[in-house]
Amino acid sequence: MSARLAWVLAGLTLAFVIGDVAVTAAYRPLFSEAAVAEHGFPFTPLAVLGSALMGAVILTRYEGHAVGMLLNLVGVVSAASLLTEAYHLWVLEAGGPGPMGAAAVAGWISSLTSGQVAFAGLTVMFLVAPDGHFLSPRWRWVGGLVLAGLVLCTLVLLSIEPTSFRLRDSDIGAVRGPVFTIGFALIGFGLIAALVSMGVRIRRSAGEERQQLRLIALAVAALVAGLANSLVVQSLNGGRQTWAASLPLFIAYVLLPLAFAVAALRYRLYDIAVVINRTVVLAVGFAFAGIGYTAVVVLVGRLVDTRTGDLWLSLLATAGVAFAFQPLRRGVIRVANRAAYGSRAVPYEALSSFSRQLGDTPSATELLPAVAEAAGRAVAARRTVATLLGVDGAVVDSSSWGGEGRDPATVGHVVPVRSEGSLLGTIQVDVLRARPLRASDERLLAALADQAAVAFRNAALEAQLAEKVAELDRTTRDLAESRSRIVESDVVVRRDLEEAISHRVLPRLVALPEQLRSARVAVASGDPAHGLDALVAGTNEALEALRELTRGVFPTQLARVGIAPTLRTFLARADPAPTLNIVEPVASRRFPDRVETAVYFSSVEATRLGAASIALRAEGDDLVVEIEGLAAREVDLRAVVDRVEATGGSMSTVDGGLELRIPAAEPARTAPV
Template sequence: MDAARVTRALAWTTVVLAVADVVVAAQAVPLTSETAIAVHGFPFVELAVVGSAVLGALIVARYPRHLIGWLLTIVGVTGAVSLVTEAYAFWVQENDGPGPAALGDIAAWLSTLTGGQVSIAGLALMFLLAPDGHLLSRRWRYAAWVIVVGAALCLLAVLTMSPIGYHLLTDEAQMGPTRRLALSVGFLAIIAGLIASVASMLVRWRRSSGDQRRALRLIALAAAFPAIGVVCLLVVQSLNGDRQTWAAALPLFVSYFLMPVLFAVAALRHRLYELDVIINRTAVVVAGVVFAAVGYTAVVVTLGRVVEGTGRGFWLSLVGTAVVALAFQPLRRGVVRLANRLAYGQRAQPYEALADFSRRLAAAPPPGALMPAVAETAGRAVSAPGAVAWLDVPGGEPLTGTWGDGTAGWGHTIPVRLDGRVLGTIGVALPRGRDLGDADRRLLEAVAQQAAVAFGNTVLAGQLAAHVDELEHTTHRLTRSRLRLVEADDAARRSLEATIGREVLPLIADLPTRIAAVRTDVATGGAATGIDGLVTDTNRALEGLRELSRGVFPSQLARAGLEPALRTTLARTDRAPALSVDGVAGLRFSPRVEAALYFCCAEAARRGGSALQLGLDGDEVRLRVEGLDTGGLDLEAIADRVGAAGGTATAEDGVLLVSVPASPAGVAPRG
């Protein structure tokens, strides 16, 4: 037999025993008398034990191993046993009720054994463990041991007495000093444990927040009331000569009755143990049974009057059954809808939340609104106090959206998958002691399935936006590079023009006049005295033009290749760096590659480079220049020229590194 059936049977047993207690107690004493209310606690104790047993059975039906449910059930059952045996013993021993005297003695002994000390100890343990069935910390185990030891001392004191001859109003002399001491110490230990459980509940309440804090507030009140009632009982009895009167006992009995009431309100309002689900199903079953019975009877009676005396009883029964069967399904849907509305609160039926989420997705919300919407749908679908949705964005920060209270942590997560890829995660925060059931997991999976497409679209939109930004950035870089190349070309033209005007034109500007003078001298038979100066100036002009041509584009580079052109240029440069070549001797590359490397070397030579290393590394030509003055180096111009050939250029700590694809001659390089 499973736990749910056991607790359900115990709950029904408690109800039966409580009814029997009322019947027996009514025979022994008037139910409205002071004895019935102040001594026996009618009707508060009867209602309390029934409420405890039913509440415990509901909790165990959902969580078979939950200690709170079992403690409530035990408190209810033992309290019911104590009540009915006490009522019978009082009837037999005080009012000469039916049955032998020995049976009354045994009932009195059993009532004391299962009486107040067991109930108070069970309540103390329950409040020490509430609401999740675990101690607040390991150090609170000492309080639990105090309660257990106190209950054990009380039980031992009663167990060591003979049931035969035991009287409800046993005096201290009959019990003996040892038993009295054990009872006193045990009861004080139970009271101390009850006070400790109230303190533990207050600590939990101070550390909690949100729905859990509001639920613990009610449970703390349920724990504080019995403690106050016990203190009131002890104080009043110490003042009135140990007599149990209205003033002494009523606060304890009322607090005992309020305990399961407050506990149930906290559990239902804040969904501590998912009792709403069980009550939902119970409402459907009860409504169905009532409708089947009442509906069938009404239809049969109504039709019976119409066809009375016709002898059609069989057909009447068949028609009644058909009418009830046809009407039951619409009624069941209405009852389920109403029960869901009452049980689930704002989320109504869980799939209503999914339908609302579908409508919100149809509006294509932006990522900033999508993530909170997913979190809200997940939280409302499973009645979680808080929820969160994560979306992993490739190459960027993840997008998140939260809803509700997440202080309990996102301990329950469901991945969001699309085509086998995990795009993100949905997490919910549940109170301690509650876990996701199969129905809750199916709901979260349904939310994840609906969110998967939206997540995928968000990722694609993000990637598209990133590509657009990257393309725009690349376009801007190319535009700036083009502008720099144009500006560099214009600057080079202006520099060339200025150099020619400064170094070449002065030498050749008067050549026509000087040549005409020499021709006149020769024609008249005179000496050509200006011919030597003319030759000298012409040679100087040619040499200047030759020097200028090396900075523009050397013909040797196109004719002989990169290495010969570099060596010729470096040979004509003062303090030229040493050139070392590895693997490129005799090789020809595309004009763009050769021009890029040549002008990088020429610029480096002008900036004081101390060593040039030119080598072939796989399918790339690498240039390394050391000892550069990088402060005066126009790195942007070099990077633009190298980038036009599909390569890269970096300069750091006086070292220039250039890498260009080794495109063979006649093949345009990439880039």
């Protein structure tokens, strides 16, 4: 069903309701027991009009929605039933105008479109509320039973002669009566099943959706209780419609559109606040115009007591109503906003509430949700996103309100949050295209952004401080780990050195005294060469063992001649030895002791880990060491990293190799020749 047709049917419902009130008032007091308990005034007219309007509002937002169509159709059909019933009773009981046959047909139409149609339509609507779909395919059988009951009731009424129909004393027969009862019982069973279905939906829901469903479930429960009360009381009083029998059911009926309205306005069901706002404005405007026009025409007509000036009288009435409505227009819009948006009707109340929240100095995690919610409620937004930016413009944090994803039916509006010319964050507001931001809304958002600016700055500073503290914590941990590794490495080196001296050097030194005695004996016996050769060989072995042990330990050659000759000497004894490439002027320069020491020990560690080549070059104030053959292997480079970072340098991966960059800003020394 299209929205235009729904509003036509809603207008037709209003006309039927007005006609029903006029006809009912013509033959009995409106607040008598007969009018209230039997005809349902004023509850039933309000209920059917509210249902038709709520259905039209829903269809305006979601065309073809099952809940909207059912509400709209139930409203217009029930309104037609009320009017035809009132006319039927007026003619038959109070001698109203019109033939008896027409009144009988009106009563037959009223019976054909009365309670069973309303209850069947509402039951199916409750089964598919709020999304327009059954809870599961199995629940379609309940809808089928309800429709079957409606068909049985309709067939019974269609079999009755319309021109002789009487609402109060028609005997539908021994067969039709049970069939009609069975049909209505099926509808009643479906209504109870709808209440169960709503309970299952509530159990599976959470948050705002649960609040929406609870209101609808309340309407279903009230309708079931009202119907049960009516059946029990009428079974006890002989079938008479009294206050006790009818009033609970009629009150439950009028609660139905109210429950949907509260769910829509308070808990954002169907997102129809904008449509309700416009509907209230138009309804009040039309009512004011109609009442004002009628009052002016009647009063002025009686004063002048003439019919010759009807045209001028109508023009006068139209102009008078138009001028009278203008001063009231702002108040009407305020009332409509209050009805549609609740606290958002006075948006600066939201701004004041937000200011009070800022007074509590919220943290960054609480600030952004508060800003997003305040902005969204202030301008009736579909979704808002508050974003906090850092000094460099990077996003520090963000929070959304009203939904996770962007609705295609909305358009975005971004409000910057600035302080002293610097951008601290943004507030993005997504509103429906049907209701773009007004100038007052933009001013309100700007005021909210100004209020939030100081809090944003404090939150940004807090985030930066937290980041610095975290960075210091990481640095402290890294330094502690580096110190632990250096201490551990020093212990390991000392242990290895002591063990190597004990096993490789001391045995040769212990043998030297014996070799000296052998040499003395050889000299004394006239064979000095033999004794001296053994002594020289043992001494050389001990010295060679000491040289092997000192590989990787700080060499005296490094302090004496510099990094280039020392590395060449070290790599000449290494097996396998990486290729060494020293680019001028590094080979002929001296660098600070800390730089040469870091380069030497890093090269020794890289050689131990199996490096394929080592290259040294100068680049500005930095000494760069390029190591190939380690990047593709899983090796522990912590010792190298510790050495380089201790001098303020850094290590990075470049073209599949490792690059050590060590600052060498101190004046270089000329290497000795």
